[in-house]
Amino acid sequence: MESSRGLLMLGLFAMICSITFASEPSPLQDFCVADSNGPGTGLHIAGNTSNAVGSRVTAVNVAEIPGLNTLGISLARVDYAPWGINPPHTHPRATEILTVLEGTLEVGFVTSNPENRLIKKVVYKGDVFVFPIGLVHFQRNIGYGNAAAIAALSSQNPGVITVANAVFGSNPDISPNILAKAFQVDKNAVLNLQSKF
Missing domain, CATH: 2.60.120.10 (Jelly Rolls)
Structure with missing residues (x-):
């Protein structure tokens, strides 16, 4: 009986500690x-x-x-x-x-x-x-x-990663062959898109 009461108290203590320490990191x-003379937002x-x-x-x-x-x-x-x-x-x-x-x-x-x-x-x-x-x-x-x-x-x-910029405007370019196969379009369509970025 005494050992089960001890286990119950230990369990309650563990639960209280876990609740007490569960918070957002400081x-x-x-x-x-900030510089009070700096520009506004x-x-x-x-x-x-x-x-x-x-x-x-x-x-x-x-x-x-x-x-x-x-x-x-x-x-x-x-x-x-x-x-x-x-x-x-x-x-x-x-x-x-x-x-x-x-x-x-x-x-x-x-x-x-x-x-x-x-x-x-x-x-x-x-x-x-x-x-x-x-x-x-x-x-x-x-x-x-x-x-x-x-x-x-x-x-x-x-x-921020803008999808079109990342895919068609990378430096250096992603191979048009890779993009043509990935997007299932003609290589010339990829080259046209890359020229815009």
Whole structure:
């Protein structure tokens, strides 16, 4: 009887300790004071969307605000011309939550292999949508006016890999023979795409 009571107490103690120590890791430092004379972030200014894709991303990460160091967060403002897109891309180190400031966006992400299922939705002013870490995702303005959104990311340096740029604009080029076989298209189509990047 005494040994089972001892085992019960030991089990309870182990459970309490595991609950007590289960938390988010602490940052390496409390905070980092940024240069108060440095430039602002510019999130109040709409980005220039007169480019091939019709969007502009204004990033606010540890490179722009040193005070974000070790905090595990960053932001971006995304501006869209009418029918502009934020092309398919991925953030290898962060989940993203997008909040629509103005306009109407079609947003989506693709699940991983082998399913490769497209999850998409139309979102309006005030709506939010989450893009899981590492998954290819996109946004498209489906309205006739400008649109804007704020993206919050779970890393001070989330990284971004734009699919088309990475595949067709690598330096040096990926062999057109490899890409033609991978995409099941003519080699000339690949060469044409590579010339655009």
